Amino acid sequence: MMLDKVKALIAYYEEVLSMPHRQEIAREHRDEDDLFLLLLYSEMIGIPNPVYYYTLELYPYMIEKFHDWHLRMGMEKSPMSGIRCC
Amino acid sequence: MNAIAIAAIGIFIFLLGYRFYSKFVAEKIFRLDPDYVTPAHRFKDGVDFVPTNKFVLWGHHFTSVAGAAPILGPAIAVYWGWLPAVLWVVLGTVFAAGVHDFGTLVLSVRNKGQSIGTLADKLVGQRAKILFLFIILILVLMVNAVFAWVIANLFITFPSSVLPVFIQIPLAIWIGHAVYKKNVKMLVPSLIALAVMYAVAILAAQVDFLQIDLVGYMGGEEGAGLFGLGAVSSAFFIWILVLMGYVYIASTLPVWKLLQPRDFINSHQLVVGLAILYLGLLFTNPEITAPITNPNADDVSWFPLLFITIACGAISGFHGLVSSGTSSKQLDKETDARFVGYLGAVGEGILALVAIIAVITLFPTKEDFLATYSNFQEASAGGLGAFVQGASQLATGLGIPAEIAATIVSIIVVSFAATTLDTSVRLMRYIIAELGSEYNVPALTKTHVATTIAVVSSAALVLIPEGPQGFGSGGYLLWPLFGTSNQLLAGISLLLISVWLKKLGRNYLITLIPMIFLLFMTLYAMVQQVLFEWAWWGDQPSSLLFIFGAIIMGFAIWIVITALSALADTKQTIDPIE
Numbered sequence: 001m002m003l004d005k006v007k008a009l010i011a012y013y014e015e016v017l018s019m020p021h022r023q024e025i026a027r028e029h030r031d032e033d034d035l036f037l038l039l040l041y042s043e044m045i046g047i048p049n050p051v052y053y054y055t056l057e058l059y060p061y062m063i064e065k066f067h068d069w070h071l072r073m074g075m076e077k078s079p080m081s082g083i084r085c086c
Numbered sequence: 087m088n089a090i091a092i093a094a095i096g097i098f099i100f101l102l103g104y105r106f107y108s109k110f111v112a113e114k115i116f117r118l119d120p121d122y123v124t125p126a127h128r129f130k131d132g133v134d135f136v137p138t139n140k141f142v143l144w145g146h147h148f149t150s151v152a153g154a155a156p157i158l159g160p161a162i163a164v165y166w167g168w169l170p171a172v173l174w175v176v177l178g179t180v181f182a183a184g185v186h187d188f189g190t191l192v193l194s195v196r197n198k199g200q201s202i203g204t205l206a207d208k209l210v211g212q213r214a215k216i217l218f219l220f221i222i223l224i225l226v227l228m229v230n231a232v233f234a235w236v237i238a239n240l241f242i243t244f245p246s247s248v249l250p251v252f253i254q255i256p257l258a259i260w261i262g263h264a265v266y267k268k269n270v271k272m273l274v275p276s277l278i279a280l281a282v283m284y285a286v287a288i289l290a291a292q293v294d295f296l297q298i299d300l301v302g303y304m305g306g307e308e309g310a311g312l313f314g315l316g317a318v319s320s321a322f323f324i325w326i327l328v329l330m331g332y333v334y335i336a337s338t339l340p341v342w343k344l345l346q347p348r349d350f351i352n353s354h355q356l357v358v359g360l361a362i363l364y365l366g367l368l369f370t371n372p373e374i375t376a377p378i379t380n381p382n383a384d385d386v387s388w389f390p391l392l393f394i395t396i397a398c399g400a401i402s403g404f405h406g407l408v409s410s411g412t413s414s415k416q417l418d419k420e421t422d423a424r425f426v427g428y429l430g431a432v433g434e435g436i437l438a439l440v441a442i443i444a445v446i447t448l449f450p451t452k453e454d455f456l457a458t459y460s461n462f463q464e465a466s467a468g469g470l471g472a473f474v475q476g477a478s479q480l481a482t483g484l485g486i487p488a489e490i491a492a493t494i495v496s497i498i499v500v501s502f503a504a505t506t507l508d509t510s511v512r513l514m515r516y517i518i519a520e521l522g523s524e525y526n527v528p529a530l531t532k533t534h535v536a537t538t539i540a541v542v543s544s545a546a547l548v549l550i551p552e553g554p555q556g557f558g559s560g561g562y563l564l565w566p567l568f569g570t571s572n573q574l575l576a577g578i579s580l581l582l583i584s585v586w587l588k589k590l591g592r593n594y595l596i597t598l599i600p601m602i603f604l605l606f607m608t609l610y611a612m613v614q615q616v617l618f619e620w621a622w623w624g625d626q627p628s629s630l631l632f633i634f635g636a637i638i639m640g641f642a643i644w645i646v647i648t649a650l651s652a653l654a655d656t657k658q659t660i661d662p663i664e
Binding site: 023030 | 149273342
C-alpha cells in the first residue's frame with residue numbers, strides 16, 4: 001500500500017521532470033517532418049526545390065549522414081555514383 | 087516569538103486564500119467553465135498544446151517560476167523588521183500574486199493560449215505591445231546584471247561552492263546527451279548528477295585546496311589584486327568575466343544541451359532546499375531574534391521600498407510570462423487554472439516565507455541582527471549571505487554540519503541564479519533580434535551580434551564601479567530597479583486582465599486594486615529614488631542609476647496613462663457566453 005503510494009509519487013515526479021523534455025523532443029520531430037514535407041512538396045506549391053540547387057553545397061554537411069543512411073538501408077557501398085562516401 | 091508559529095500562520099493564510107478567495111475569484115468573477123474547450127484540446131498538436139494533468143502542470147509551473155529572486159528579496163527586506171516582510175509576502179501572495187498568476191493563465195486560455203505580448207496588442211493596441219517589449223528588455227537587462235552579481239558575490243563569500251557549481255556543467259551536458267541521444271529516462275541520471283554535485287560539495291567544504299578562493303589567492307581582503315585594484319574587486323571582476331563568457335556560450339547552445347538538463351537537476355534542488363528548510367525549521371524550533379520592526383531603519387523608509395524590494399515572493403510579472411507562455415497551452419480543464427496558477431504563486435510565497443524565517447532566526451540576539459543589518463546598504467549587500475548562513479543553521483537540525491550545509495545552500499542559490507541568468511540572456515538576445523527585424527537592422531538578428539550586445543551591456547551595467555570600493559560594490563544597488571521593472575510587468579498584465587474583465591462586463595476591482603497599488607508603489611519609489619537620491623542634486627548622486635531609474639519611471643508613467651485611457655475607452659464588447 002505504502003509502496004504503491006511511493007511509486008505513484010516517483011511516477012508523478014518523473015512526469016513533472018520530463019514535461020519540457022517531451023515537448024522538446026516532439027518539437028524536434030515536428031521540425032524534421034516539416035522540412036521533409038517541404039522538400040517533398042515544395043515544387044507543387046510553386047517553391048523551387050532548393051535541394052537541386054544546393055546539393056553540391058550540402059555535400060560536405062550530409063556526406064556522413066548519407067553514409068550512415070545507405071549502410072542502414074543495407075547497401076554496403078554508396079548507391080549513387082555522384083556521392084562517393086566510401 | 088516562535089518561528090514555526092510564523093510559518094504555520096503564513097501557510098494557513100495561504101491555504102485560506104486558496105480555499106476561499108481563489109474560489110470566489112474563479113467562480114464569481116472569472117466564472118470558469120469546466121466544459122470550456124481549452125487551447126490544449128482545441129489546438130492539440132502534441133508539442134505546445136498538450137492537455138496535461140493539473141498536478142503535473144502545477145509541478146512544472148512551480149519549478150519554472152521559483153528561483154533565487156524570492157530568496158534574495160526577502161533576505162534584504164527583513165532589514166525593516168520581520169513583520170512588514172512577512173505581511174507583504176503573505177498578503178501580496180494571497181491578493182496580488184495569486185490573482186495575477188491565475189488571471190494571466192485564464193486570460194491566455196480564453197484567448198487561444200496567446201502570450202501577454204500578443205494580448206497587449208489585441209486588448210489595448212500597438213503602443214501597449216511596444217511598451218511591453220521595452221519593459222521586458224529592461225527587466226532582462228536588470229536580471230542579467232543582478233544575478234551575475236549574486237553569483238559572483240556567493241562565489242567570493244562561499245569559495246567552497248565554486249567547484250560543485252562548475253561540476254554541474256559537464257554533468258548537465260552528460261544528462262542532455264544520455265536523455266536525448268540515448269533515450270535514457272531522466273530521473274536516474276539527474277539524481278546521480280545531484281549526488282555527484284553534493285558529494286563534491288561535501289568534499290570542497292572540508293578540503294581547503296578544493297575551494298576556489300580568488301580573494302585568498304590574492305592575499306586576503308587587504309591584498310592587492312589586478313590593475314591596482316583591491317583583492318575583492320579583482321575577484322569580482324574575474325568572476326563577472328568568467329560568468330559572462332559562460333552565459334555567452336550557454337545561451338547560444340540549443341536548450342536541450344545545457345539549459346534543460348540543468349533544470350532537471352535544479353528541480354531536485356528546489357525540493358531538497360524546501361525540505362531542508364522546512365524540516366530543519368521543525369527540528370530546530372528556533373526563536374526569532376530579529377526585531378518585529380527595526381527601530382534604527384531611518385536611512386531608507388520601508389514605504390514604499392519594501393514593496394519593490396520583495397518582488398518575486400509577493401508578486402512578480404515574470405510569472406505572467408510563464409502562465410501565458412507555456413502553462414496556458416497545456417491546461418486540461420479551465421477550472422484547473424485555479425490549482426495551477428493560484429497555487430503556483432502560493433508555492434513561491436512559501437519559499438519566500440521560509441527565506442525570511444532563515445534570516446530572522448540566524449542571529450543569537452537582536453543586537454547581532456541590528457549589527458549586521460546596520461543600514462540598508464549593508465542589508466542589501468549582506469542579505470544573501472545571511473540567508474545562506476540562516477538556512478545552514480536550520481539544516482544543522484537535520485544533523486548536517488553547518489559548513490557543508492552552507493556550501494549546499496549556496497550551490498542551490500547559485501544554480502537557480504545561473505539558470506535565470508542563462509534564460510534571461512537568451513531572452514534578451516531574442517528581443518534584440520525582434521527589435522532588429524522590427525526596425526530593419528538585419529545585423530541585430532544575427533545570433534552572435536545579438537548575444538554580444540546582450541552580454542556586453544549586462545557586464546557593463548554590473549561592472550560600473552560605485553563609490554570608492556571598486557567593482558562589485560554597487561551590484562546590489564540594481565536590486566530595487568530589478569524589483570521595479572518586475573512589478574511594472576505585473577502591472578501591465580493586471581491591466582490587461584482588468585480590460586478583459588471590463589469587456590466581459592465583470593467586476594474588475596480584484597485586479598484593478600493590486601494594479602493601482604503596484605503602480606503607485608513603483609512610481610512613488612522611483613520618484614523618491616530618482617529625484618531625491620540618484621539625481622546630481624540628490625543625496626547620493628549616481629548618473630547610471632539616475633538614467634535607468636528615469637527610464638523605468640518614464641515607463642511607469644506611460645503604463646499609468648495607457649491604463650487610464652484603455653480602461654476609460656473599454657466598454658462591454660465581448661459576449662460572455664462566447
